[in-house]
Amino acid sequence: MKYSFKIGSVFGIPIELHITFIILLLVVLVFSRYYFILVIFLFVFVTLHELSHSLVAKHYNIEVQKIILYPIGGASQIESIADKPNLEWRLSIAGPLASFVIGLCLFALDLIIPIKAPFTTTRRLFYDLALLNVLLGAFNLIPAFPMDGGRVLRAYLAEKRGLSDATKYTSWIGRLLALIMIGVGVLVDWWLILIGVFIYVGATEERERPIRSITESKVSAKDIMSLEIATVTPENSLNEALEVMFRAKYHDALVEKDGNFMGIIAWNDILQILPEQRDSIKISQLPLRLITVFPNDSILEIYKKMTKENIDMMPVVEQDNPNQVIGVITDKSLSSAYEKAKSHQ
Ligand SMILES: [Zn+2]
Incomplete structure (x- = not known):
């Protein structure tokens, strides 16, 4: 069943009205004629809010499929750009910013022409409309x-x-x-x-x-694993391990002895040790995490394991030789896998 209906398009972007908006209109009509008018205005303000998201998207050549208007703010169906944070925050902040600017203009207008709201005795129209926009902007800024x-x-x-x-x-x-x-x-x-x-x-x-x-998209570990591996030996001190992690920009390092995989040493585990002891304590004195995956394992399974263990590097080993690490899955390889999956869709 379709829950939203196309009501027009702006800048070539189809705009749909969600059924909850229509229900809200009918409900408030029963209670108060003034609230009915406010909801009609809300519809205009939500549209402006969404259009400002869309305009920023267009500016950066990001595809906007359509805009669906909900009473609480609407949702622009925009191509996912989660992997480009400096675009995503600009795009996301544009809507609330537009709502705040409209709100401020309406507050100013209320100071100049404080006209009385229709069907009421005490309320002022521009003041209420300004408040509506500020609430819309603030609600959409809830960090969730x-x-x-x-x-x-x-x-x-x-x-x-x-x-x-x-x-x-x-x-x-x-x-x-x-x-x-x-x-x-x-x-x-x-x-x-x-x-x-x-x-x-x-x-x-x-x-x-x-x-x-x-x-x-059926991408497996072997398609995305990285061959740049940060390794340390059990004889290295904890400070030496931290240095290797720092240089490789990973929070974890592989521990290998004569080419054989011994386990993972995690940044968090080292931080439990006092800084002045990190030079004298050897890696072999800390508990290592023995966790590996195989080249054909699914990315979802690997992701779940990494989340559970709270590590950002997962060693991939051959099925018939579990002591031989042939690559690692990292945070970075996961986001490049996401990139690949998107281009295959
Ligand atoms: Zn928004």
């Missing part, structure tokens, strides 16, 4: 998927920690916020529960989206 704020947060984290970590953290924060909202909603008001559920579902979906699209 599928809100704009979630994308801004992910883009910010992606520049520092890589895309897959950034998606993981943002999804985690989003679900936490959603649960808090549902909790507060139970005590305060039902619409908070509704928004909480909406955000919870969105946050969960976004987390698995890139990995699912890689898996669907």
Whole structure:
């Protein structure tokens, strides 16, 4: 069943109205004629909000398939650019920014011409319309998927920690916020529960989206593994291991002795040791993580293992020679796999 209906197009982008918007219009019509007018304006403001996302997208030659208008902000179906954080945050911030600018203009207008709102005694029209825009902008800045704020947060984290970590953290924060909202909603008001559920579902979906699209394209470990491997020996000190990790820009390093794989030493494990002891303690004195995957393993399985172990490097070994590492899967190879999967779609 179709839940949204095309009502026109702007700049060649089809605009659809979601059924919840129509239901909201009918519901408020029963309660108050003034709120009915506000919802009509809300429709215009959401459209402007979405168009500003789309205009930024067009500016950077990012494809916009369509805009669907929901009462809480709408969703532009824009080609995924999660792997380009410095574009994603610009694109995501454009909507809330437009809402705030419109809000400020309306506040100014209210100062100049404080006209009375129709069907009311005390309210002022421009003031309420300004408030509507500020709320729209602020609500969309909630740092959780599928809100704009979630994308801004992910883009910010992606520049520092890589895309897959950034998606993981943002999804985690989003679900936490959603649960808090549902909790507060139970005590305060039902619409908070509704928004909480909406955000919870969105946050969960976004987390698995890139990995699912890689898996669907049947890319396996051997297609994306990297041959640049950061290795240390069990005789190296912890400081030497940190240096190797730092140079290779990985949080983990492979431990090999005479070409045989002994395990992974993780950055986090070394940080548990006091800095002044890191020169005298050898890697062999720390517990190593013995975890590997095979060349034909699915990316989804590998991703799950890496998340569970909290490592950003996974050694790939031959099936018939598990002591021989032939490559590693890293955060970077996962995002390039995502790139490949996208071009195969
Ligand atoms: Zn938006």
